[in-house]
């Protein structure tokens with residue numbers, strides 16, 4: 313090839329490269345500062361809530377990679393390119409929690425990491441998207457004057473399409489309360505814990521089941537007596553045919569009404585059982601009575617089989633059943649998964665967590681708003697603060 317021929321070939325290749333770059337849009341991309349980095353660690357699994365709607369519950373990780381405060385002003389959740397939900401500054405202020413903090417605020421300090429706890433409810437008839445992304449508008453104090461208002465996109469993730477496990481109820485009877493259930497109660501949904509080198513949300517879909525007597529009392533009798541609590545001693549049931557993978561028993565009852573102190577991590581669940589439901593789904597039951605657990609590690613259990621009795625052991629304030637489903641056989645180092653209970657009835661709604669806590673503490677009746685007629689639900693996750701019956705039919 314002569315020198316001239318070589319020049320010609322190079323010119324053609326260059327021209328081709330320019331055309332290709334322009335086609336791919338590279339020619340328009342200008343580097344710009346994105347002081348906040350966005351990511352989703354655990355993609356949401358869409359599920360049906362007891363309101364009949366599809367819900368997506370997950371955390372957007374927000375890293376302030378600048379030296380000064382960032383105010384997160386607006387977040388738009390995009391599903392397959394269209395807007396699913398917009399959060400304004402007030403909504404963000406109630407959902408953004410810096411690492412290790414229990415309080416939320418919309419301002420993120422320089423160099424800090426936070427989780428934005430997202431709960432997207434799809435309108436009826438809207439199909440769950442296949443991909444999510446997030447458009448975030450923020451004010452970055454560290455940016456030069458006039459350039460502090462920034463809009464970025466990120467946190468792209470494919471929605472997790474694994475099948476939602478369908479289970480029978482963990483209890484039988486009437487007037488159970490789904491306390492601290494999905495999707496905006498902070499005690500479970502926001503329990504992000506650094507365990508074994510990773511942040512896990514094992515309790516993302518956990519419920520603390522309580523029960524009302526026919527007068528509406530969670531407790532009727534002295535606060536420090538286990539027997540005062542309506543749910544105390546109720547049989548706890550296998551939610552599916554399963555294999556027992558873990559049993560803890562022999563831990564003593566706590567004194568109700570007082571948070572126990574000096575509870576070690578491995579005693580936090582109290583007397584507990586983990587069942588392998590198959591397909592990488594595990595069910596965990598916590599805080600049962602000492603000596604009440606009737607199953608052994610390695611044993612196969614049948615749906616509806618009694619596995620223990622409701623108690624007040626481990627890190628527990630009052631007798632209740634803590635129940636959750638997760639993707640590994642660990643109550644802490646696992647990812648909390650949604651599930652759907654095959655058949656239940658919603659008889660009413662409480663005024664909320666604050667009223668519930670007060671009724672529990674004072675032993676006063678909970679002011680329930682009854683639902684008339686009672687709502688029959690098939691195949692859904694019981695949402696927060698509902699009065700639920702699991703009747704044998």
Ligand SMILES: [Zn+2]
Nearest residue numbers: 518519520634
């Ligand atoms: Zn709990």
